[in-house]
Amino acid sequence: MKEIITSIENQKIKNIRKLLENKNILKEKKFIIENDNLIEEAYKNEMLLEAYALIDYDNYLNLDLIYVSEKVMKSISDLKSTPKIIGISKIKENNELGEKIVLLDNVQDPGNIGTIIRNCVAFGVDTLVLSKDCANIYSKKVLRSCVGMIYNINIIIEDLENIIPKIKEKNIKVISTALDATSEINQINKDKYAIIFGNEGNGIREELIEKSDMKVKIEMSAKCESLNVGVSSGIILYNIFRGKHE
Amino acid sequence: MKEIITSIENQKIKNIRKLLENKNILKEKKFIIENDNLIEEAYKNEMLLEAYALIDYDNYLNLDLIYVSEKVMKSISDLKSTPKIIGISKIKENNELGEKIVLLDNVQDPGNIGTIIRNCVAFGVDTLVLSKDCANIYSKKVLRSCVGMIYNINIIIEDLENIIPKIKEKNIKVISTALDATSEINQINKDKYAIIFGNEGNGIREELIEKSDMKVKIEMSAKCESLNVGVSSGIILYNIFRGKHE
Incomplete structure (x- = not known):
C-alpha cells in the first residue's frame, strides 16, 4: 500500500507552496517544474530533488515518488488543469564565467528570456548572466518557453556593472548591440565574446x-x-x- | 462645444464592439487599433477610417475625432486601463503576390506572428501568406508585437495548398524549413523566394x-x-x- 499525502497543511506541501512565489525561488535555491519533458531533463542532469505525483501517474522514469491526493496536487500547482506530477529542481549553482557569454540587461518578458536561453544553447553560449532586474528566470513562463534547455547553460544572476570587469580581466571583449553601431557581426571573435542584450523598450543602459x-x-x-x-x-x-565553420 | 457620444447603445459604438471579436474583423474588413504609434502608422498609410477619443486627448496629429465619454471608451476597449484614443483601421486589401514571400502554416501564437511580421519588414519580404488556421493577424496581441509594421507588407489569408501553385507559376522556389534538410540558407535565391514556417509544436505539414x-x-x-x-x-x-550585399 502506497502512502499518500492528503493534507494541504502537510509541512512538505507548505514548503512547496512557497515556491509558487518568485521571490522565494532564489532564496530557497529550488523551483517547481511541471511537465514530463522538464522533469526528465532535471532527472538526467541530477537536479531533481523530489517529485510529487498522483497515484495513477505512469512512472516511466522509475522515479522515487511522493504520492499526493488530487486536492494536494491542486494546492501546489497554478496550472488550469491539475498535473499528474510536479518536480522540485535544484538551481544549478555554477558562478563560473565561461568564454562565450550573453548578458541580459533588464529583460522583462519571460517568453523572451526563455527564447534567449534556447538560442544560447543552440549556438554554443556557455554562460548567461542576468541583471538582477530581469524577469525571474526560474518562473514557469520562462521554463515553458525554453523547453528544458535551462540545465544546459551556466546561469549567473548579478549586477552587470560587477561582472563586466571580471569579463575584461579574462581578456574577453564586451559587445553591445546598438542602433548607431559601426561594427559588423563578423568582426566578433568567435571563440571569446560577451554580448549584452537590453530591455525590450529601452535597449541597453547607457552606462553599460x-x-x-x-x-x-x-x-x-x-x-x-x-x-x-x-x-x-x-x-x-x-x-x-x-562563422566558425566557414 | 464638442459633441460627445455618451451612450454605449449608440449604433456606431455597437458596431465597434463587434470588432472586439476576432471573427468579425475579417468579415467587416476593419480592426481596432489602440496606441498612438499604431494610429499614427494607420493615418500615414491612409488606412485610418475613424478615431474615437476622450475629450482631453492631445490630438497632435490633428485627426478628425469622434469624442466619447469614458464609459463609452471602456465599452469599446478590452485594455485594463481605458485608452484616451482608439482608431478603426481598414484591412489593407492587396492579394498580389510579390517575389519575396513568407508563408505561415498554422502558426498559433499571436506574439510569434507579430514577431514574424516585424522580421519580414526588417528584411525586405514583400508578401506574407497565412493559412486560414493561423491565429488572427488583426488581433491586438499580434498588433502589439509587430509594433506598427502591419501596413508595410502585403498580407494574404489563404490555404497554402491553393497559393503554392500560383507561386510556382511565377517561377519562385518554395522552400521548407525542416530538421532533416540538406540545403543551406545561402543556397536560397536572394531575389525570389517563398519560405514556409510551420506550427510551433508540429512544424510544417507533411503535404506542404x-x-x-x-x-x-x-x-x-x-x-x-x-x-x-x-x-x-x-x-x-x-x-x-x-547575402545580397556580400
Missing part, C-alpha cells in the same frame, strides 16, 4: 554601452527600427556560431 | 513539405532540437537579406 569594447548592429531595412530581443540574439549568435 | 522545391535547416548544437519560429524566421530572412 559606455563600458563596451565594441558596438554591433544588425543591418535591416529602413522601414523597420528594431527587432524583438529574442530574434536579435538569435541572429547574432547564429552568425557567430556559423 | 512534399510540395516544396528545397528544404533548408539552421545549423545548431546537438544539445538543442529546435528554435522558436520567430527566431528561425529572423535568422533565415536576415541571412538572405545580407
